[in-house]
Amino acid sequence: MTFVTSDAEEEVGPSNDITALLLRYRHAFLLAYAVFSGHCSQVGGQGEEDEQPGGVAKPPAEGGAGLYLGELRVMMRMLLQDEDIHNMVSRVSRANHPPGSAEGTSLASEILRRFTQLQMDHTWTESLCATLQFPDRSQRSSLWLVDSAGLVAEQIPLNPSDFCPYSAAGSTTAFPSFNHTQFPPIQSSGLPLIPALPISATVAAKLLSQLSGPSCPPLWRGRLLYVRCVVSPEFSSGRRVKMSVHNVMTPVLFNNIFSSLEGRVEPDQYIILGAQRDLLSPGAVKSGVGTAILLELARTFSAMVKNGFSLRRSLLFVSWDAGEFGNVGATEWLEGYLSMLHLKAVAYFSLDQAVMGNTELSSNQETSLICQPIRV
Secondary structure: OOOEEOOOOOOOOOOOOHHHHHHOOOOOHHHHHHHOOOOOOEEEOOEEEOOOOOOEEEEOOOOOHHHHHHHHHHHHHHHOOOOHHHHHHHHHHHHOOOOOOOHHHHHHHHHHHHHHOOOOEEEEEEEEEEEEEEEEEOOOEEEEOOOOOEEEEEOOOOOOOOOOOOOOEEEEEOOOOOOOOOOOOOOOOOOOOOOOOOHHHHHHHHOOOOOOOEOOOOOOOOOOOOOOOEEEOOOOHHEEEEEEOOOOEEEEEEEEEEEEEEOOOEEEEEEEEEEEEEOOOOOOOOOOOHHHHHHHHHHHHHHHHHOOOOOOOEEEEEEEEOHHHHOOHHHHHHHHHHHHHHHHHHHHHEEEOOOOEEEEEOOOOOOOOOOOOOOO
């Protein structure tokens, strides 16, 4: 079931952009309604089934916790705090903190401490070990332009911290890739069999400037407007690209952090909120925003319970580690508790990339809510 919010609705809320977007798109309201109410209802652009004309909320279904949707809106506007969200986004996104690093361990300890201070019903961590891939410290990945004789014509500078997790290690010489390119007839083991390396826009412009061919239509042009767009490109003067990737597989100990509030009517029914915590490069969208919203919603719901509101279902907050490597932390936990989740998990709210943007902030307007136990 998908919830879509009408853009026409005006919300009066905090001045902070992130908190205002939370209120406008009602991710928090939908979550609260799923936790407090006794049923799931669709809220969409065709009208809101849980509100009477004039914005008055209908009473919850029989057996509910006695909290109306209108009351939830008022309460969450009162409790959501701009400053906490802003400070946590800044804290998480200011520097790299990959799984297993000292920075990652420090952040995990801070989040565990904040959950503990909220005096939730249960707070704990689960430590897991997985083999992840990182750049080789003794050898750096490299990129060169070579001439038709295979001699290095130019070495292209790369950021040593940029890498593709699980790329095959080794060297290869080729670039422009065509549809008829043949790949080695080797059965995949689940990991890439070819070297891969991320490059910046500057490096991409450098490589694209070496291409030759007929000019492409204007509508085909990309964002690198200072680079000539060509069709069926080939490298001029028989040049090719040589790439060398040096990544190593390393055993890493990482931590998922959990905190929960118990439901009073259906304690064995879980609403789960999760956000990625680790980060391979500075930035707010990947883990900063999700972690900040996770902690703020935990604080808000904890305050609501302390003020006398009773949860119908249990609420589980999770800070995932190793998300940058293909959601390893979440996957390991899912595989370990598959039977329990199959029977007891009602809904999962992912807070990753909940708010994003550059000059303008935007929010994902769709939230998936599963009203029956998850089937995996």
